[in-house]
Amino acid sequence: MLRSPHCELALARHGRPATTRAVRQVLERMRQTEPPHPAPVKAIAERALACLEDQERPSQRPVINLTGTVLHTNLGRALLAEEAIDAVITAMRSPTNLEYDIEAGKRGERDAHVRDLVRELTGAEDALLVNNNASAVLLVLNTFARDREAIVSRGELIEIGGAFRMPDIMARAGAILREVGTTNRTHLRDYAEAIGSATGLIMKVHTSNYMVQGFTAAVEPAE
Structure with missing residues (x-):
């Protein structure tokens, strides 16, 4: 098969090991999806070449953002200057x-x-930069609340994209979760009553794409 003139282009562009794998993949796919009959060598070679070209095509490609959301997480967020x-x-x-x-x-x-x-x-005293929010949260919790309580409103124990769940991140950082308030209402006194000798930090979580509406109450970070 590989000695056929029809495979010369695939061999020249992608080498013998990759071309061999592609031919095997094509033959296996044909056995599973097509009636048993002798397939022309040229057809197999063309399919193998197409398979190789598809594999080498970058998975990340330019797109046009028509969503109406300028800083779109799925489209790379902000463009660089x-x-x-x-x-x-x-x-x-x-x-x-x-x-x-x-x-x-x-x-x-x-x-x-x-x-x-x-x-x-x-205005911070010092800074450490990481490339995503999950890393930042884990490092902060591990530094200030390892084996100590991290106080957080029950309504802010959220999950966002990529299965990023606040209780899981806290557990992995070694922090002890201390919930205060209720799902829809948390007051300043809830935090005050929870603070004690076991407190490592008080955590305020932005709820991102999750919102509780109606009979609600929340404490602003400044408070």
Whole structure:
């Protein structure tokens, strides 16, 4: 089969191992879905080549956002500014001092490049950057509430995309869940009454795409 002229293009583009696997996949699919009869070598080779081309096509492709939601999670959220794109390209083309302190002449920290900017923007004493909210929540809980209570409103024990569930993240971080209030109403006194020697932190969760309407009450972060 592979010696046939019809396989030359597949072999030239994708190599012998990949072409062999593709031919086997095509033959197996034909056995399962088509009546038993001799298939032309050319047809098998064409299907194998199409299979290989499909496998090499990038799964992530440009799309047009017509949803009406500008920062769309499923479409990559915010677009980068051209300056940021240029900076990424520059950093990917040559070595950089990602984790090297040039002035000290020794290993540094990658967060050092952005820590001061984040502190200036947020007013925080310090900053650690991760690439998603689940990581941030887990690290905060593990740092401040490991084997201690994390107080959170019952109405904020949510699950969002990717099976990100607050009770599960708390458990994995080693925090002890302490629910206060009810599903629809949580008051400031509920938090105050729950605070004790076992408290590690008080947690406020943005409910994202989940909302309780009607007879409700919630405590704002500033309170």
